[in-house]
Amino acid sequence: MTDAPDRPTVLTAADGDVWRITLDRPETGNPVTPALAADLAAALAARPEQSRVVLLLANGPRFCVGGDIGSFAGASNPGDFVGRLASDWHQVIRALLSCPVPVVAGVQGAVAGAGVGLIGACDLVVCARTTKIRPAYGAIGFTPDGGTSWALSRALGAPRALDLLLSNGSLTAAEAHLTGLVARLVEDEDLQATAEQLATRIAAGPIRTMVRTRALVRQAATRTLEEQLDDEAQLIAESASDPEGREGVRAFVEKRAPDFRNAR
Template identity: 40%
Template sequence: MTSTTSTATTPSSAEPLVHSNGGVLTITVSTAAAGTSLADDALAGGAQALREVARGQREAGAILLVGAGANFCAGGNVRAFAAAEDRPTYLRGLADNFHAMVAALYEADRPVVAAVKGWAAGAGMSLVLHADVAIGGESTRMRPAYRGIGLTPDGGMTWTLPRAVGAARARNIILTDRVISASEAADWGLLSEVVADDDVDAVARAAAEKIAAGPWQADQGARRLLSAAPDHSLVEHLALEAQSIALRSGAPEGREGVDAFIGKRKPDWAASR
């Protein structure tokens, strides 16, 4: 396994866009270059690293999505869109690469934390909607942004947003290109927590590290139950919960957790993996 691995670097600082440390896989989705637009290198490097997690080739207990500039991500690079000789072919390629990373996020099957500072617009907003824990700042703003340039959403926004805020509100947000404040995003469940602007990165990383220090398999099981809930009746879902908790009780993490509780000691989750 690799504890610290770089698969791409920022153009200005040579810092890794994708790296692992302490059980947290960090993906820098945007840089200060090109107005903090979505970093193409991060899409390819992030998807590769996430697939490695899914295949057991890279250890990770949590995924952390961050932006290296003033914003989490201001969307796609519109100047590059305009400069493309064949715009439809270019945009299709970008969308396919973006969607490959989104699919890899789900394939990795790990809790996703997002440090949502500044703007999360367009593709940036789409990414936030895939996070299990999204930490925003007091000045954080979210916006679909696609309508403003005559395009339609990608990154799964038309699938995730209605599930997060309801069909009527999602239609209103996308069709009016609404700017969503941090307080609204928190009230609607798009952000998990709002902190001081200067604390966003630190609080998000602390959340990712806390998750990564815990029982990885139990977290995976809980995420699967949460994802499956909308597609089942209560009775059906109770059966899934019963099956899952019984399975976890016989696994190393479940045995360690129960034994540690009885022994009045802290569980050694790392040893139980």
């Protein structure tokens, strides 16, 4: 399967404080291809400096069906092709994990293969109720990539992650919400509006503080309490010195809403 060279696989738009990135191969389920990896990496790199949140969405009934298996079958050297694609895709995952602003995603329909790792790299995921999440690697004899094993192990724990991966199982949206793989569960027709509202709400908050908080939460599972306490002390001191922290305290004392957007 070949992407039309004159048609990007993602659409981007600045919507106030929100940098919207939309996967745009609805006719094929937004599969992970070399073109998508390149376009998504470029879209993240092109984020306007003034934007305060990234909102990741997808056109069509399916969010992301994972790798384009047809291209795997057609490759003269499958190991080389898949390895290069995984390497390129992992740069996207790293860009999301290190994004200087929070990342919100709205997902629907199907999330499979590397698409699972994609949502796992986002900070807040809003999920439509009828969504199905299926790693699907075992069905084609592959091991996980794209951070999928990390995201599933972090959310489900090792035993349940292995059960899902080794049995070629799937999760309903309700199960994904219950285990913490996704943050919010909404009716299908409310998905986009809810994701947009959440992104706008997050954008009004203390963005640099949120990024520090994200780091603390992600590190918590692999660190001792003593290590976590040390980092908490350091980061709360940084936040108190930051213009965001100063504005938050000042607004509290003055009994008004804080203006974090202009806290520079």
